[in-house]
Amino acid sequence: MVEYRLDCLGEACPVPLLKTQKKMAELQVGDILVVEVDHSCAMKNVPEWARKEGYNVEIEETGDGEWDIYIEKTK
Amino acid sequence: MKLENNKYFKAVVKEAWPYTVGAVLLALLNISLFIVTGSAWGISGTLLNWGAKLYQAVGGQLQNWFYYSDPARLRALETPFFSHGGSLMNLGIIVGAFLASLAASQFKIRKIKSVRQVIAAIVGGLLMGYGTRVAFGCNIGAFFSGVASFSLHGWIYGIFIFVGAWIGSKLLVKYFM
Numbered sequence: 506m507v508e509y510r511l512d513c514l515g516e517a518c519p520v521p522l523l524k525t526q527k528k529m530a531e532l533q534v535g536d537i538l539v540v541e542v543d544h545s546c547a548m549k550n551v552p553e554w555a556r557k558e559g560y561n562v563e564i565e566e567t568g569d570g571e572w573d574i575y576i577e578k579t580k
Numbered sequence: 581m582k583l584e585n586n587k588y589f590k591a592v593v594k595e596a597w598p599y600t601v602g603a604v605l606l607a608l609l610n611i612s613l614f615i616v617t618g619s620a621w622g623i624s625g626t627l628l629n630w631g632a633k634l635y636q637a638v639g640g641q642l643q644n645w646f647y648y649s650d651p652a653r654l655r656a657l658e659t660p661f662f663s664h665g666g667s668l669m670n671l672g673i674i675v676g677a678f679l680a681s682l683a684a685s686q687f688k689i690r691k692i693k694s695v696r697q698v699i700a701a702i703v704g705g706l707l708m709g710y711g712t713r714v715a716f717g718c719n720i721g722a723f724f725s726g727v728a729s730f731s732l733h734g735w736i737y738g739i740f741i742f743v744g745a746w747i748g749s750k751l752l753v754k755y756f757m
Contacts, residue, residue, distance in 0.1 A: 515693040519749065523757060543688055545681075549596050570681070570688030 508537045513547065514571070521547035522554060525576070529560075532578045540574040541567075548572045584685075594684045610728055617665050620729055622721030623673075624712035626666035629657050631709075647713065700756065 511528050513521035521542050528538055542548055551574050552562045561577040583589050610621050632642055648654050661667050681687040692698060712718045715737060717726070723741065726734020 515691045515697075520752070520756065523753060527757070543690055545596065545686060568688075570686040 506535045506537065507533070508539065511538060511540045513540055513542045513544075515543065516547075517544050518546045518550065522550050525551050525574075526554070529555075529558075529576065529578060534578055534580060536578050538576045538578070540576065541571070542574060543571045545570070548574070551576075593680075606724070607728070610725065613669075620721070620725035621669070622666065622717055622725060623670060624709070624718035624721060625653075625656070626664070626670050628709070628713065629664075630667070630670075632657055633661075696756065 509528065509532065511524060513524055516524070521540060521544065525538070525540050532538060540547075540551055542551065548564060552564060555562045555574075555576045560579055561575075563575040565573045565575070567573050584594065613619075613621055628647075632640075632648070636642060642648050642657075648657060656664065656666070678687070708718070712721075715722050716733075717723075717737075719737075719741060722737045723734050726737060728734075
């Protein structure tokens with residue numbers, strides 16, 4: 506199990522989602538990707554996509570207008 | 581209990597509202613606006629007037645502009661800022677969004693990531709601004725208000741905005757990822 510970080514700070518939609526999709530494809534099952542975002546709609550569409558894929562998702566607010574999205578590749 | 585853990589505070593102030601709530605509110609507000617002012621909601625025409633006022637303030641001349649040869653448009657431009665409904669509404673959007681992000685403790689001035697991002701923002705802004713004038717409105721004035729008033733142009737606008745977004749996303753993946 507490896508944890509990767511993806512820096513999407515300063516990126517507007519839909520760039521964080523596209524980058525997340527690309528990165529998730531490279532991960533092995535069991536790996537975790539932490540996506541750092543500061544665009545509130547990325548905080549909505551990235552978890553939405555990941556849950557639809559069946560991955561485990563958790564969101565942590567790390568500062569004013571900043572979030573870490575934890576996505577576990579479950580399959 | 582801390583305010584930020586209160587479930588009502590979370591649902592109303594902190595988290596994004598469901599799309600359906602937003603849609604119903606937008607529809608009700610647009611109807612109210614139409615009853616009060618007699619015209620449907622629009623944004624980009626006013627933004628152009630703000631730009632034109634700025635241009636005039638630094639000595640720019642507008643009398644030769646085709647766009648302002650229309651007397652109604654010229655009248656909108658000459659209306660003082662605080663007597664112009666469109667200007668007040670746009671100001672309301674900016675102030676309202678600012679207050680909402682402060683209330684949710686989500687206000688942040690984002691860092692500029694690259695020169696490419698700056699160029700994309702300027703080129704994108706200019707194209708959108710130009711597009712709104714040749715299409716007689718943006719996604720609010722032409723699409724949202726067009727569809728709400730049962731006008732065919734709103735639907736045509738809607739179809740082509742999807743085509744544009746599809747091409748735009750292909751370009752985005754190719755040049756910005």
